[in-house]
Amino acid sequence: MPCYIRRLTPDGLQPVNYEADSLAEAAQYEPDNGVYTVANSFNKTQVLKIDAHLDRLEDSARRANIPLQLDRQHLRSALRQMILEANFGDVRFRVTVSAQSPGTFILSIEPFAPPNTALIEQGVRCITAPNSARESAETKSTHWMHARKALQEAMPSDIYDTFLLDVNGYIMEGLGANFYAIFKDELRTANSGVLQGISRQIVLEVAPAIIHVNAKAVHKTQISRFTEAFLTSSSRGIIPVVEIDGIIIGDGKPGPNTLALRDAYQRWVHTHLEEL
Template sequence: MNVFYIDDHFVKEDQAMISVNDLGLLRGYGVFDFLRTYNLRPFHLEDHIRRLETSARLLDLPMPRTRRQILDITMKTLSRNDLTEANIRIVITGGVSPDSITPGNSPKLLVMVTPQHPYPEEWYRNGVAVITTCHERYIPGAKSTHYLPAIIALSRARRENAVEAVYTDRYNRILEGTTTNFFAFFGDHLVTPGIAVLPGITRQVVLKLMQNEFDIDIRDIQKNEIPMMDEIFITASNKEILPVVRMDDRTLGDGTPGPRTRWVMKIFAAYTCAYGEGKD
């Protein structure tokens, strides 16, 4: 059984508990970060913890531990689980509030380590479909535990045989997916939105890896530019580089992942393989 860290204790998953009066439960007041391992090495753990710290600051949520302490706790939790590869979720909740809404001074730290479950291979071989939905996340730079709009959007996506919903704003700009960042190729130009999106760690790595491979533009992307996109892919810690072959009712190219996207996938796979071997 999985072992979690819950507020100073390492406990089995079925014994992991927080108070029913915690603001994370009552008001959705909390932040988290999510990452996976390669050869049991947590992928860019320090970057994820820094982003967690930024999320907490943006929500005025006190950090219950220092960055170094969270890193050590995460590694100790991982070591207590006998897994081949792992997903790691680090959560900070608002803690118990005397009036059920005003934050107190007792935020809670949770580290949850679970087995990694790869997505279907055919998604990467054949590509996937995504839909667009109009929504602007509140404080987009924070990875909060408030996911109601995302859950609703993903339910709609599944009804339409899509695997992700991509947010657009009131200005018809494409932003990001519910749990992913968005990239598009216009010829040999790789373009990704730069404002009002969560700064994904996988996105950050892709931008660095591709800086000498393609011309990169970080700019607004209008929804009406979809017909001009040659290739699309989305990125996330768990999805890595996922090729998109249909967006709403438009099929890209011949309906299969394009050569540029496949090249990004190849370079990223080589990078993560080396990362798992301790090479940065």
């Protein structure tokens, strides 16, 4: 099923001059010097923390010196119209704005299904990439959307994500996700040098009732001592990580804290949905 793509101008939705089968394929047609956000819908036209996504889009634009002109209601109405027209059911959508046209948005949507239950029940295997941490990581830029393609293509087929290491070997984030480790009975996650993910906001809200939180990055040399690990993104929620660089985490299965956090996360999500 193809991706459904439109430009949103002050005058409304307009067609684009290209086609794509997915958000990933559509990315090649989007500008290198812009900012974006990605989220998904629930129950067809409900969304989660949409204002937080748009807050971050505005913040990314400020950091990139893009004079973003954002009419939130106009954007929400357009997204809702596209979701209803496409009739995909639940969708994953991307909102992109370029430095050249800060008053025009590229809206792209594709059918969405939540992560396969096997990913949650079995966990995923990941690797690290040395000295790969992003500059200006707090900005969700289209430049990174294009630049990360080389790292994505370099991953073996059985590897789910690559974690970016800073110059000193600390684990920062994934290619499109935040990273967390449970280490010395604490939930550890980098607090700076990473994108402040929307799903990360939820994790940090629900986690203190389950485990002590220490917003400090962990080092690659500590991987063998992690008892649990996971990653998060808006479209996937919490995904357990059971192996990094060939090192088994804990007993090689999603751990009790990770699963408790995921349950709390899912409960939070379903009590905070709103209509577009």
